[in-house]
Amino acid sequence: MSLRKALIYMAMVVVAFLFVAPLWWAILSSFRPNDAIFRDLFPFTPNALLPEPFSLDAYVAIFQRGFGSIIANTLLVAGLTTALGLVVNALAGYAFALFEFPGKSAVLGVVVVSFMLPFEAIAMPLYSVVSQLGWIDHVAALVVPSVANGLAVFLFYQFFREVPKDYYEAARLEGAGWLRILWSVYVPLSLPTCISAGLMLFIFQWEAFLWPLLAMPAQQFKVIQVGMAAFQDQYTTAWNQLFGAAVITALIPMLLLIPLQRYYVQGLAGSGIKG
Structure with a gap:
């Protein structure tokens, strides 16, 4: 050498x-x-x-302080958001890719711009809407506003647009409706995009701090990023417990991301089927 x-x-x-x-x-x-x-x-x-x-005192202490229930709360919110988000965003991407309707380009432009806006810009208007719906301190306040995601819609739109139209036309000739075509033809082909969008929705919800802090002022239902702040008291900080909570917080998304990273990268790279 x-x-x-x-x-x-x-x-x-x-x-x-x-x-x-x-x-x-x-x-x-x-x-x-x-x-x-x-x-x-x-x-x-x-x-x-x-x-x-x-x-191991730090890990024993954080679970004695209820960190296990906080993890369960966050998994529930992130899981519901991911499941509902895949349905809603796939339907939106499918509509943009295959159908023509007045104002399509303008609406698609708004969707693209929406995921570029910082959340802080819409936090207060969103809080006003959620408050009028009576969802403050309710799980729906955490799940519903996070279901529709402009980036996820764009990922599905990009993929579905690249699927040959022959698939759609052949299915229509067989008498299949557009929902049947989506479920039977497009969804099986879009596994990398589904994984990418699902992981993105899950991680966004897992890392959310500002919105759970605003939408859950009573903090009876804590999620993980808000729960970590509890380890810092007014005058002291339990550093070992804070680091332990941070390790667990980082580990759970990694357990999902590492085995699925190939699909995640493939989906984000916009890979599709060429006719």
């Missing part, structure tokens, strides 16, 4: 270490007593990157 390659590899290792070390330290901190987390950090010693002393 030449000196130049050796230096390049060493530089890559150093850069990788700089990126991984903070994450590794945060994970290890969740396995330490709270008073030992910053002990070897100022001044820094190699012991800061070792699980010493090892303790």
